[in-house]
Every structure is written in C-alpha cells, then in structure tokens.
Amino acid sequence: MAAPEFKIPRPHLGEPYLLTPGPLTTSYVVKQAMLRDWGSWDDDFRGMTRELRARLLDLLGAGKEAFDCVPMQGSGTFSVEAMLGSFIPRNGKVLVLANGAYGKRTAQTLEYLGRAHVVLDKGDYLPPRGAEVAKILADDPAITHVVAIHCETSSGILNPVEEISEVTYAAGRKLLIDSMSAFGAIELKVADIRYEALVSSANKCIEGVPGFGFIIARKTELEAAKGNSHSLSLDVHAQWAHMNKTEQWRFTPPTHVVAAFLVALRAHEAEGGVAGRGARYTRNRDVMVAGMRDLGFETLLKDRWLSPIIVTFFCPSDDNFAFDRFYELMKDKGFIIYPGKLTVVDSFRVGCIGQMDEHVMRQVVAAAKEALAEMGVANAAPPARALEERAILAA
Template sequence: MLPDHQLLRIPGPSPIPPSVQRAMSQQMIGHRGQETKDLLQRIKPKLMPIFGTEQEVMIIAGSGTAGLETAVVNAVNPDDEVLVIVTGSFGERFAKLCSEYRIQTHRLDIEWGKSVSPESVERYLRQHPSIKAVFSTYCETSTGVLNPIEELAQVVHHNSNALFIVDGVSCVGGVESKMDEWGVDILITGSQKAMMLPAGLTFVAASNRAWKVIAANKRPRFYLDLKKYQITLAKDSTPFTPALSLLFGLEQVLKLMEEEGLEQVYARHQLMKNMTRAAFQAHGIPLLTSDTSASPTVTAIKPADFPAEELRRIIKKEFGLSIAGGQQHLEGEIFRIGHMGYCSPADVLQIIGIIEIGLQKIGKAIDLGKGIRAAQKVYIG
C-alpha cells in the first residue's frame, strides 16, 4: 500500500472534492468586510433548497453536536417536558443533552437497527399531552436507519402542539428534506458528512412556529442564541467570528450540488445504497437494517460468522480503506460503510471489491466477484 493512499469510507467525516479543497485554500479576507457580506449573500439562497425551506438557514461555527445543543437551548424552556425518540447512539445524544439541561425527558426507545413507527409516537403523545417538543434523528448514523420524518411530523402535529426537532447531521444534503412541506420545526445538519466539508460548521433552520417559541424562551444562552444569528444573518453577517475557510468551501459545495441537481444528488445516494446492500445480500451476509428502513448515506452490516473488527483491520492494513465499527453495545458486532457526499457508484464498486478480498483473507469462504456483480446489476438496472 502507498503510505499516503487512504480511502475514507466512514459515515463522516467524508472525502472532500478537490475543487472544494482548492476553494478552502484561498487567502483570508476581513470577516466584517464587504467581501464576507457578499459571500454570505451568495450562500444563503443556495442553502435553503437543501433544507426544503423558505426560512433562512443559520450558519454556526461548531460541530453537529453544537447544532443539537442549539436546538435544545433555544426551543425548550426549563420547565418543559420533551420526548426523545432513541433509535441509536445519536438519539441517545439528544436525550443526554436534554437531561443535562434538567429538562423533563421522556424516551421512546426503539431496538437499534429498526426505524420508529409513527403509530408508537402517536400512542406516546396521547398518553403524555404535556410534551412541548419531540426530538428525532433523520438518519441514525450508528445503525444506518432512516426514520420516516414526514410521517412523524404529521403525527406530532396532529396529536400535540409540540415542536418537531430533527437531527439531520448524517443525511441532509444526501436525501430529500422538505422541512416546510413536512412540518419539521427545527432541522439541523453538519458540514462533514453529505455536505462534503471538514467538520466545523453546523446549520440550523427553524419554522415560524419555532421562532415564536425561541423568541419567548427565557433560558439564558449566549454563543448558541439563535436570535443573534437571525438578526446578523439578515445583515449578511454573523454574531461571532465565522469559519471563513469553511465558508469558501461551502460556496463551492453548493455550486457542485446545483450543477448536479438536487434530485440527481438524491438519486445517486439511493443508487449507492442499493448497490451496497445488494453486494452483501449476494454473499448472504446479514444487514442490520431492513430495506425499507435503510439510509441512503450509510449501511450497517452485522456478520454472523466472521469478526467485524478483523475485516476492518485487514482492509485498512492492505488497502488503506477505513470503514467504521459499531458503537456502544454494537461495538465489535457490526461495521458501517459511509457512501455519502463526494462518493459515486465507482467508489462503491471499489469498496466492495476490497471487502471481498478482505473476507477471503480472514477465512470467510465467498465467491469472489459475486458482490461486485450484484452491485453492477443494480447499477445497470
């Protein structure tokens, strides 16, 4: 293996397009000058279609978790009751955030690897009419599950006055998001996954309903105060020092998405998901999620007769291919492949080919090329 040859296929951070790398290498400009105002003016309208909203998308220098915390401290009053739908590790993170702020937190725990059913949320809301906010992940990164956000939003609004708050960190930009049409009140994502940037930016959009709650919320907050970002973004600025290099890269990312077309971006992610799943199904290797619950941005595999960590070790050693392991109780039990952002069907074929060799190296008897053929058939249609 070449020392500098690394293939990054974990579910974030994801590879960065060369043109985005070049954009980020530009010279610094004054962050309060006209050039930065012009940059933000160009960026703002191009972010909105990715979220599926006519609301402005707030841009905050911070990780995706900063975006989750922003939602909690802005949209939830200290004495509110909330429901957190936990379908994996990042649902757990929302629950921990709420608990840390001494919010009365109800949990709806779903078996890891399964998506939440709208009916279970409906039952819970009817039993707990005081709930003021419902939190869910869109794609649960730890399991590769895509939750039915459109249906969940309908259930929340038909059965309560609660805000519906969604962590879209590992899928917004790679899957269709219709925030306004579906009735999502706050949608969050991060820069380092389907948005094809390094970590360091989080994006938050809020509905009119959410802005009313935010404006009335007495909870103290400073850096993560969304009202500050709303006021300054209207003036093409930020309340605190922006991450300029990432903004340079973001403008190029948005240009690439616009050139490809959002529908084509989403179709590409769906195709990569189907190719990846078909390859493992052809080898009889179990997948963690069902076809109907699977995310287009990450696939989780749960092998029954070979060690997941040994496969990860051998393909990293021999080919420089990094795939992710499991989290919490799934550590050592699963491996996860990220196919999001700057990733194509050609990359999927490469990944499957390498994994087939890795499987043979660790003693798993397979028919070499069978997974690749299955993926090729999906591609050809």
C-alpha cells in the same frame, strides 16, 4: 464563481476514501477553496454568508419564505444542542424518539440543559412509528415537543419523519428534526413535511468539510426563542438577530470552511440538487449492499429501512475474523470504514456518501473480498444469534 460541473469521482491524490457518515471524501475543488484567507468582517465574506444562507433555504422548496437559516460554529452536535436549548422553553417537555446513539445523545443533551423529557427507545433495529408516538402524546399532555433523528447513522436506519410529523401536529405539538446525516440527499420540503426546525452540518450530504452546522427554522420560532438559551455562544436567536443586522457571525467564523461549503453547494446544485445527490447515494448503497451480501455479509436492517447514507453489517462469526485486522486491510486498500455502535453484537458500518459513485463501491466490495481471503475467513455469515435477535425484534 461559476458552479463546477459535476463529474464522476476519481481517486484523490492517493488519499483513502472515507466510507463514513461525515467527515467524508470531498472533491479537489472543495479542498482548493480553502487555500485563500478571508476577513470575517469584509464585505466579500459577508456576501458569502448571505449566499450560504440563501442556498440552504432554497433546498426547502415552496414555503421557504417562512423559514430562515442560522449557521453555527462547531461540530454538528454544537448545532443540535443550540437547537434544543433555543427552541425548547425551560418549562417545556420533550419526547425523544431514539433508535441508536444519536437519539440517546439528544436525551443526554436535554439532561445537561435541564429540560424535562421522556424517551421512546426502539433499540437498534426498528423505527418509531406514528401510532406509538400518537399514543405517548395522548397519554402525556405535558409534552410540548417531539425530537426525531432523520437518519440514525449508528444503525443506518431511515426514520419515517413524515408520519411522525403528521401525528405530532395532529396532537398540537411541535417537531424538531435532527437531519444531520440526511439533509441535502433526502427531501425535507416544508410543503410536504411540517416541522419547526431542522439541523444539519457542513460535512455531510452537501459534501463540505467540518467546521460549522446550521439550523433552519421558522421565523416565528426564531423570534420566540429569545431568552430561552442556556448558552452565550449557542444562542440561535442571538446569532440570527446579529446576522440579520450586521451580516456577520457573532464570533469568529470558520472562514475557510464557509468558502469550501459554497463550492460544495454549487456542485450540489449542478448534480441535480437533493434528488440528484440522493439518487447517486442510493445507487452507491444498492451496489455495495448487493456485493457485500454476495460475499456472505448480512445487513443489520431489512431493506425497507436501509438508508442511502450508511449501512451496518454484522461481523462474521468465523474465528479468523477480527474487525481491527479487517479495518487495517481495508485501509491499506484505500477505504476507511467505520466501527459499529451496536451494544449486543459486533458490527461495522460502510458509508455511501461523499465523492464516490457506484464504480467506487464495486471497488469497496472487491477490497472486502480480498481482505477476507487474506484473513482466512471462509464465510462472512454472522453469528446465528444476531439473525435470531433481528428476527425477534423486527417481528
């Protein structure tokens, strides 16, 4: 099937735009790909699995030959748990770098798995930096692995995985990356950043639909993972070995989702790959943030740490503002936003990914302006305490 030409997105059959970090707004051709049934054992579907794995490896650039790709049924969290349970030995110890909900979920997963771990918790505002990671590793020689979240979507922060990688391997440890919401839009070329494995999902920056994730790992790590897993269905080594032997998934695959994902991968290539996709998302963010700031909204993060994936805004302090009402007004205007996940102050999030461009983001800002007016909100500025806390913690 020929790669679809990338075109400027337009409204999709009256559906609202999903301004979330995935599931997200998909193209019509991606939706259309799910209208056919496939036999999971059939040669045609085996060929689809081969193409999927090869295309994802291509995104690694030079050095991809040392890696392999293992799709895994389920949501992205299934694949994260599969990565952790398969690549961290039962006698290993993990340093979890957390600055939001997904770092904390990693720690919770390790609790379930019975893997020893420590957490560097940076709160909602700041990234983990190389120097502090290096100190923790120097002080605790029992740590074998570091787990980093590439883009922490509970805040929208883009973490500095390159410097984290440098200090991790300088200390003789191994790095695993949860790139759930970043892979496909932000480079993770193995020639530039060293890591053992990454995990992402079909319904993120490749712009497919939910149903499976994938683990991309060094073949040496995949080979060494035999016998590590706590789970039958989440055993990455077993899935990898079975796929390489039979070209089939071990258990029933999400066939329609795979078909849609291949169309999305071809569109990703037509747009210019990681660079092209990332550039569009960056323009989306810049246009949307500038417009929202003009309305008086404040971002949780300073510009330096804003990702092109999703942006967190403080809720206005105006007594007339209620998030639930704002959410419904935005939905009525064709835009589904995301609640915040901060613990101290109220917030909401606006995603920049999916089948949207900067023209759509201008419509988002216009809708927000109208919603504020309908609510009688005169000023979208946040509470003073929110800005004070940000200043203190970011100092």
